[in-house]
Amino acid sequence: MEAREDGHHDYVDRLRAQWGERIPGLDTSPAEVVARVLRIGALVGHAHDRALDEEGLTRGEFELLAALRRADHPLRAREITTVTESPGASITKRLDRLERAGLVERTVPERDRRGVLVALTAAGIALVDRLFPEQVAREAAAVSALSVDERDQLGALLGVVLRTLDPVAY
Numbered sequence: 773m774e775a776r777e778d779g780h781h782d783y784v785d786r787l788r789a790q791w792g793e794r795i796p797g798l799d800t801s802p803a804e805v806v807a808r809v810l811r812i813g814a815l816v817g818h819a820h821d822r823a824l825d826e827e828g829l830t831r832g833e834f835e836l837l838a839a840l841r842r843a844d845h846p847l848r849a850r851e852i853t854t855v856t857e858s859p860g861a862s863i864t865k866r867l868d869r870l871e872r873a874g875l876v877e878r879t880v881p882e883r884d885r886r887g888v889l890v891a892l893t894a895a896g897i898a899l900v901d902r903l904f905p906e907q908v909a910r911e912a913a914a915v916s917a918l919s920v921d922e923r924d925q926l927g928a929l930l931g932v933v934l935r936t937l938d939p940v941a942y
Contacts (some may be wrong), residue, residue: 784808809930812914819910826874827903832858833866834903837875837892841900846879846889875899 784807788800817831824834839855840847849867853860867890870876875896878888892900915923 782808783811801838805933814915816911820907823906823910824903826900830866831861832856833870834865834900836863836870837896837900838904840876840890840892841897846891848887848889850887852890870896 781928784803787807788803791798791800820834821831824831829837835858836852839852843855845849847855848861852858852867853863856863858866867876867878871878874893876890877893878890880888908922915926918926
């Protein structure tokens with residue numbers, strides 16, 4: 773295994789060394805970025821999941837609540853499906869549970885019966901407004917070893933990769 777500039781090795785360094793032993797000559801250099809992004813995502817995701825579990829929420833449920841909060845107006849279920857990129861059946865289950873918990877409410881508009889509108893309740897707004905800053909703080913802690921300039925540069929570079937894979941403009 774090549775020594776890193778700082779002399780430290782991480783999960784990806786070990787993974788690449790192991791593959792180098794099993795399949796010599798295979799270029800695993802994309803793992804320098806991709807495997808690290810996946811590993812960081814998993815670790816941060818687990819931290820988010822633990823915090824949400826303490827509140828009795830799943831990540832999918834919180835993403836739904838957060839989507840409604842960002843929209844700041846009621847959304848149709850199909851709009852929530854589009855925004856969260858979750859299957860319709862999952863959205864229905866989440867809405868049922870969140871409605872029972874008093875965090876969302878569904879209404880059928882009098883003039884437009886094409887679909888149910890979903891809105892956050894006051895309790896739902898309060899919950900998102902309390903939990904989202906905690907999520908941001910966990911993410912800030914994850915990148916705290918980077919300077920502001922390094923974080924900006926990394927974010928810009930990852931944006932290039934993301935647009936390559938997901939060219940849909942949101």
